[in-house]
Amino acid sequence: MSDTLNPPRKRQAVTIKHVAAEAGVSLQTVSRVINNGPNVTPAVKERVKAAIEKLKYVPSLAARGLSGSRSYLILALNDKEPTVEGWREGRGNDWIDQMLLGGMLRSADFGYRMLFELVDSHSGKMIEQIEAALLSLRPDGVILTPPHTENQAISDLLSRYGVPFARLGSRGGEDGFSIAMDDAAAASAAVDHLHGLGHRRIGFITGSPEYRASEDRLAGFRDTMHKHQCLDEGLIEPGDFSYQAGAEATRRLLALDNPPTAIIASSGEMALAVLGVAREQRIAVPDALSIVSFDDTPTMRLTLPPLTAIRQPIAPMAATAAELLITVKNGEAQERSHILPFELIVRQSTAPCPR
Amino acid sequence: MSDTLNPPRKRQAVTIKHVAAEAGVSLQTVSRVINNGPNVTPAVKERVKAAIEKLKYVPSLAARGLSGSRSYLILALNDKEPTVEGWREGRGNDWIDQMLLGGMLRSADFGYRMLFELVDSHSGKMIEQIEAALLSLRPDGVILTPPHTENQAISDLLSRYGVPFARLGSRGGEDGFSIAMDDAAAASAAVDHLHGLGHRRIGFITGSPEYRASEDRLAGFRDTMHKHQCLDEGLIEPGDFSYQAGAEATRRLLALDNPPTAIIASSGEMALAVLGVAREQRIAVPDALSIVSFDDTPTMRLTLPPLTAIRQPIAPMAATAAELLITVKNGEAQERSHILPFELIVRQSTAPCPR
DNA sequence: CTGTTAGCGCATTCAC
DNA sequence: GTGAATGCGCTAACAG
Numbered sequence: 001m002s003d004t005l006n007p008p009r010k011r012q013a014v015t016i017k018h019v020a021a022e023a024g025v026s027l028q029t030v031s032r033v034i035n036n037g038p039n040v041t042p043a044v045k046e047r048v049k050a051a052i053e054k055l056k057y058v059p060s061l062a063a064r065g066l067s068g069s070r071s072y073l074i075l076a077l078n079d080k081e082p083t084v085e086g087w088r089e090g091r092g093n094d095w096i097d098q099m100l101l102g103g104m105l106r107s108a109d110f111g112y113r114m115l116f117e118l119v120d121s122h123s124g125k126m127i128e129q130i131e132a133a134l135l136s137l138r139p140d141g142v143i144l145t146p147p148h149t150e151n152q153a154i155s156d157l158l159s160r161y162g163v164p165f166a167r168l169g170s171r172g173g174e175d176g177f178s179i180a181m182d183d184a185a186a187a188s189a190a191v192d193h194l195h196g197l198g199h200r201r202i203g204f205i206t207g208s209p210e211y212r213a214s215e216d217r218l219a220g221f222r223d224t225m226h227k228h229q230c231l232d233e234g235l236i237e238p239g240d241f242s243y244q245a246g247a248e249a250t251r252r253l254l255a256l257d258n259p260p261t262a263i264i265a266s267s268g269e270m271a272l273a274v275l276g277v278a279r280e281q282r283i284a285v286p287d288a289l290s291i292v293s294f295d296d297t298p299t300m301r302l303t304l305p306p307l308t309a310i311r312q313p314i315a316p317m318a319a320t321a322a323e324l325l326i327t328v329k330n331g332e333a334q335e336r337s338h339i340l341p342f343e344l345i346v347r348q349s350t351a352p353c354p355r
Numbered sequence: 356m357s358d359t360l361n362p363p364r365k366r367q368a369v370t371i372k373h374v375a376a377e378a379g380v381s382l383q384t385v386s387r388v389i390n391n392g393p394n395v396t397p398a399v400k401e402r403v404k405a406a407i408e409k410l411k412y413v414p415s416l417a418a419r420g421l422s423g424s425r426s427y428l429i430l431a432l433n434d435k436e437p438t439v440e441g442w443r444e445g446r447g448n449d450w451i452d453q454m455l456l457g458g459m460l461r462s463a464d465f466g467y468r469m470l471f472e473l474v475d476s477h478s479g480k481m482i483e484q485i486e487a488a489l490l491s492l493r494p495d496g497v498i499l500t501p502p503h504t505e506n507q508a509i510s511d512l513l514s515r516y517g518v519p520f521a522r523l524g525s526r527g528g529e530d531g532f533s534i535a536m537d538d539a540a541a542a543s544a545a546v547d548h549l550h551g552l553g554h555r556r557i558g559f560i561t562g563s564p565e566y567r568a569s570e571d572r573l574a575g576f577r578d579t580m581h582k583h584q585c586l587d588e589g590l591i592e593p594g595d596f597s598y599q600a601g602a603e604a605t606r607r608l609l610a611l612d613n614p615p616t617a618i619i620a621s622s623g624e625m626a627l628a629v630l631g632v633a634r635e636q637r638i639a640v641p642d643a644l645s646i647v648s649f650d651d652t653p654t655m656r657l658t659l660p661p662l663t664a665i666r667q668p669i670a671p672m673a674a675t676a677a678e679l680l681i682t683v684k685n686g687e688a689q690e691r692s693h694i695l696p697f698e699l700i701v702r703q704s705t706a707p708c709p710r
Numbered sequence: 711c712t713g714t715t716a717g718c719g720c721a722t723t724c725a726c
Numbered sequence: 727g728t729g730a731a732t733g734c735g736c737t738a739a740c741a742g
Contacts, residue, residue: 013490015735026713031737039711058490062426063735065417066718070737087456087670092447092653100451101442104473115470118459128411135368135413298447302657315442370719381729386721394727418719421734425721 014055023051034059061113065138072112074322075139076103077130077148080118094297095145095314099168102315103143106322114322115139119148127153134161141325143168143318144176150212164328166321169312170212171337177324179317181342183213184220186310187264189344190292191224193308194262198353199290200230203260205239205249205270207294217266217294235260239270246270250277261289261353268295271307275349286351296345305348313340369410378406389414416468420493427467429677430494431458432485432503435473449623449652450500450669454523457670458498461677469677470494474503482508489516496680498523498673499531505567519683521676524667525567526692532679534672536697538568541665542575542619544699545647546583548663549617553708554645555585558615560594560604560625562649572621572649590615594625601625605632616644616708623650626662630704641706651700660703668695 020030025044032040033048040048051057065071078096086093100116107114115137119129134142134157142165148154149170158165159175166177187204194202204221207214218236225231234256237249246265250273253260265271271293275285283289285305293300296311317340328334371389375382380399387395388403395403406412420426431454441448455471462469470492474484489497489512497520503509504525513520514530521532542559549557559576562569573591580586589611592604601620605628608615620626626648633640640646640660648655651666672695683689 016737017735027736028713028738029711032712035737041711044712056486056490058487060421060493060735061491062417062420062493063718064737066415066421066720066734067736068718068738071417084456084460087452090449090651090653090656092449092452094445094447096455097442097447097452100471101439104471105439113470113472115468116455116459117468131411132413135411136416138415138417296445298445298653299657301445302654304659372719382720383722383730384728387728390721396727399728415719418734419721421718421736422720422722423734 014057016057016059018055019048019051019057022055023048070140071138073137073139074103074107074112074114074141074143074325075133075137076114076116076143076145076318077119077133077154078116078145079147080120081122083118092298094295098314099143099145099318102318102320103322106319107326110323110326112140112322112326114143121147121151127157130154130157131161134158134163139163141165141322141328143321143325145169146211146213149178150210164325166325168314168317168321171216171339172212177321177334177336177338179320179324179338179340180213181312181317182339183216184223186294186342186344187217187220188224189342190264190294190310191221191228193344193346194264194290194292194350195224195228195230197262197290197350199260199262200228200353201232201235201258201260201262202230203235203237203253203263205237205246205253205263205265205274207266207270208240209238211241214266221264239266241267241269243269243273243276246273247277250274254278254281254283261355262291262350263289264292264294266294268293268297268300268307268309271295271309271349272299272303275303275307286349288354290350290353292350296343301347303349308347308350309345311343311345313342316340369412371412371414373410374403374406374412377410378403425495426493428492428494429458429462429467429469429496429498429680430488430492431469431471431498431500431673432474432488432509433471433500434502435475436477438473447653449650453669454498454500454673457673457675458677461674462681465678465681467495467677467681469498476502476506482512485509485512486516489513489518494518496520496677496683498676498680500524501566501568504533505565519680521680523669523672523676526571526694527567532676532689532691532693534675534679534693534695535568536667536672537694538571539575539578541649541697541699542572543579544697545619545649545665546576546579548699548701549619549645549647549705550579550583550585552617552645552705554615554617555583555708556587556590556613556615556617557585558590558592558608558618560592560601560608560618560620560629562621562625563595564593566596569621576619594621596622596624598624598628598631601628602632605629609633609636609638616710617646617705618644619647619649621649623648623652623655623662623664626650626664627654627658630658630662641704643709645705645708647705651698656702658704663702663705664700666698666700668697671695 020027103114144167146169149167239245239249293307293309296309300307375385458469499522501524504522594600648662648664651664655662
């Protein structure tokens with residue numbers, strides 16, 4: 001592939017030494033310039049920068065990491081099984097996409113790289129896998145996504161190693177940053193939207209109880225329905241984010257004597273299930289039944305009708321996480337909990353109440 | 356976030372030294388064991404492995420990279436603008452997903468990590484960006500995706516640096532590996548499928564001429580149509596993979612005196628355009644018009660009707676690329692061009708010819 | 711403000 | 727077969 005038959009792996013062509021020589025300063029001064037360190041005369045700084053430019057010098061990540069206190073790496077952990085499954089099935093993976101978008105770009109802004117790692121939650125070796133990644137990579141920060149977000153063992157591990165971390169889509173927690181949207185307010189907004197359309201009997205399918213967000217969404221739903229004086233506990237059905245559970249919950253709701261005229265599903269998959277069951281039972285959406293989804297993936301826009309949905313700010317959350325992790329100063333106290341704004345995207349699955 | 360106020364960044368807790376001490380051997384012996392080096396007695400090897408296990412030792416990537424000839428990193432380059440655009444618009448990005456799937460998993464099998472980098476083809480600084488990444492990361496291999504795949508400047512740069520690289524979705528080229536599917540055969544399969552359904556007037560919308568694959572698909576189409584004795588050059592319309600171009604080409608085709616009864620679009624976006632224009636003109640698909648897509652993204656399965664499509668083996672291509680790059684030996688000659696099998700997925704956008 | 715010294719953790723020469 | 731030096735490229739202490 002190369003013209004040399006046995007190219008002895010070239011060492012880095014131009015190192016900090018060459019730059020130092022070119023600029024007529026010491027290594028350390030060059031290092032200071034690179035790292036925006038203090039105590040460099042503007043004149044010297046310029047000289048060094050010119051040398052860097054001229055020689056096309058780029059610092060070696062490995063050397064910086066080995067020597068210094070920072071690796072310039074952010075590690076994003078994701079659950080392997082559902083991710084791979086989504087890719088294999090060709091469903092794509094909106095969470096991952098948005099996380100990549102927000103996390104990589106923001107990391108790059110700071111000269112960092114975001115590495116993306118899939119971790120087997122179900123293998124029983126999850127902690128070891130993460131530990132190995134930590135040891136090998138020495139990332140300056142770790143981004144956790146659901147369901148790892150709520151995993152205490154992971155948080156403990158990270159705390160033990162003293163690696164700053166951020167949990168996406170989760171409030172509270174003892175350590176690390178938590179970055180989420182206001183799930184309760186989002187549920188509330190969904191209710192208000194439907195109530196404004198005249199709906200009074202609104203069904204709600206909950207998410208997996210393992211997720212903090214599920215509780216919040218339910219709480220927001222309850223509070224707001226109560227406020228509107230139309231809360232009926234019989235219209236709340238348990239779900240777990242999956243299509244299957246969503247379909248079952250929908251069937252139960254639609255089988256009621258006085259079925260709901262609208263259903264809020266705590267996940268996109270479950271919203272699809274509501275749509276599927278409605279179609280199965282020849283119930284017109286949105287004419288006879290309105291649906292609100294709690295996820296806004298590409299799929300939601302392609303269904304018939306396109307689904308009204310809560311859009312989670314996943315990319316902004318990842319971006320915020322990256323920035324927080326990169327800029328944490330050890331001693332400084334910082335706001336640990338961040339709430340980002342959601343959006344309610346109104347499409348064609350919600351319409352005025354027929355009755 | 357941590358309990359220590361100013362934690363002096365912990366150095367790696369357990370290093371090769373500790374393992375050496377534990378096993379009662381020298382550093383190098385441990386190193387040999389880690390790297391599957393020769394000249395280690397099985398007994399010693401076991402002892403060392405036990406020590407590694409016991410101490411939970413994991414080698415530092417940075418140290419290995421700095422010291423050794425390998426970085427254990429594969430760099431996957433993607434075009435920034437369309438990728439970010441796809442994410443922003445919430446269209447997702449099937450290419451990226453599949454590349455991640457194939458590339459990351461296969462890299463992990465070899466103890467490698469795949470890093471994913473977005474590069475600005477349009478900034479004019481693309482080469483510098485790539486060069487900087489090369490210098491900083493020193494990857495052991497680079498995976499190129501379309502359109503970088505066909506970019507000679509990038510290939511030259513990589514060759515100059517002596518970094519092995521693989522071009523996905525491209526045949527030929529002077530340097531590096533090229534891994535692709537047989538585009539001509541795929542086009543041929545699409546034609547055969549339609550011909551088998553009785554179609555004789557089959558329209559073809561080409562891809563961007565910048566892509567080698569476009570030529571191949573067109574050639575396959577022409578040859579096979581010719582073989583079936585129904586080639587009509589008037590049914591070949593230029594496109595560029597985009598929805599816009601696809602829509603225009605479709606309009607031209609449908610405006611013909613004797614319009615085609617089936618259309619093969621060289622990309623998924625263009626297939627969607629065909630579908631869109633057909634709907635606009637109230638032409639029933641597949642009853643009055645059959646459509647074959649040259650991409651099988653999640654979207655293709657959700658359209659009405661779901662599209663018959665050629666499925667490119669993107670994940671396998673990425674996996675093959677990773678494996679080739681990781682296992683290249685300097686001196687050894689190796690097969691540089693690899694063709695992977697495609698699939699024709701028959702869905703509901705193709706039906707027997709109405710006439 | 712700048713330079714000097716000393717490693718970071720490992721692989722790569724070489725000796726033995 | 728195994729061990730002892732040497733240095734990768736850089737940053738962190740310190741000294742001046």
